[in-house]
Amino acid sequence: MQGLLARGISVRYGTRSVLEGLDLPLLRPGEVTVLAGPNAAGKSTLLRAIAQLQPHGGQVFLDGQELSHTPMRDRARLIGFMPQSLPSSSSLVALESVIAALRAGDTLGARQADATAMAVLDKLGIGALALEPLSALSGGQRQMVSLAQAIVRDPRLLLLDEPTSALDLARQVRLLSELRRLAGEGRIVVAVLHDLALAAQWADRIVLIHGGHTHAEGAPEQVLTPQLLAEVYGVEARVERCSHGRIMVLIDGEHAPA
Structure with a gap:
């Protein structure tokens, strides 16, 4: 069975249940899957549980x-995780932080680790930031360094929590193009995105999370429907195609329950 499969995922914070027996379909290599849903739906929690x-x-x-039975070092090689943001107070420079991420799952010599980390920064177009302290970088620059940390070990599974939230439009395209390329090489890519327009354009599959469960899943045109958007987000929406055939979600107002 090739791919990522989750069954019965439940998470509680004190007395509050965030996820209740959530199932994910088999997410296959070569696909970009977006986890979507309203705030506090449990998307980031699910990503961290995975x-x-x-x-x-x-x-x-x-x-x-x-995965719970997999040794930690093996998991470090298999999984690349990109959090919502890196700490802004770190004393490391960008290159050192990527080298540290690389060595978490591999035992490489110093010269090889340096070269591998630098190559990833260059690939993402941020090689010029290699010797800049993380504390001196903008939020968007730190996110790109965080992506470098997540992919430097060439993971089988890549998990990204709001990877585009602090990026300008050009860097959003660069990052999402890189995710598409990584998936095309046979990896499993799962990202939390709030922007449904980006999800529609870049995802092979969207999983809508609502009420602690998987509410719907499928190709963007199957999931981004006025009915499902009303059920999950509580909005009146139109779903149309632009001149290039891409899905557009237009919000007209709050949904008035019958």
Whole structure:
């Protein structure tokens, strides 16, 4: 069984249940999957549970292997995780932070680690930031460094939490193009996105999370419908195609329950 599969994922914060027996379909290599849904739906929590960074009930399988039973060093090689933001107070320079991420899953010599980390920064167009302290970078620059940390070990599974939130339009395109390229090489890519227009354009599959469960999943045209947007987001929406055939979501107002 090749791919990522989650069954019965449950997470509680104190007395509050965030995810309740959530199932994900088999997410296959070569696909970009977007997790979408309203604020506080549990998208980031689910991403952290998949990465085994959040205590949870249920099981997560990668290529048939249960991740909770996988040694931590092996998980570090298999999974690349990009958080919403890097700490702005770090004393490391960008290159050092990527080298540290690389060595979390591999035992490389110093020269090879330096070259590998620098190559990833160059690929993302941020090689000029290599010797800049993380504390001196803008939010968008730190996000690109965070992406470099996530992909430097060439992971099988790439998990990204709001990767475009602090990026300008050009860097959004660069980042999402890189995700598409990485998926095309046979990786599994899962990203949390709030922007449904970006999700419609770049995702192979969208999973809508609502009420602690998977409310709907499928190709963008199957999931981004006026009915589902009303159910999940509480809005009246039109879903149309632009002149290039891309899906556009137009919000007309709040949904008035019958």
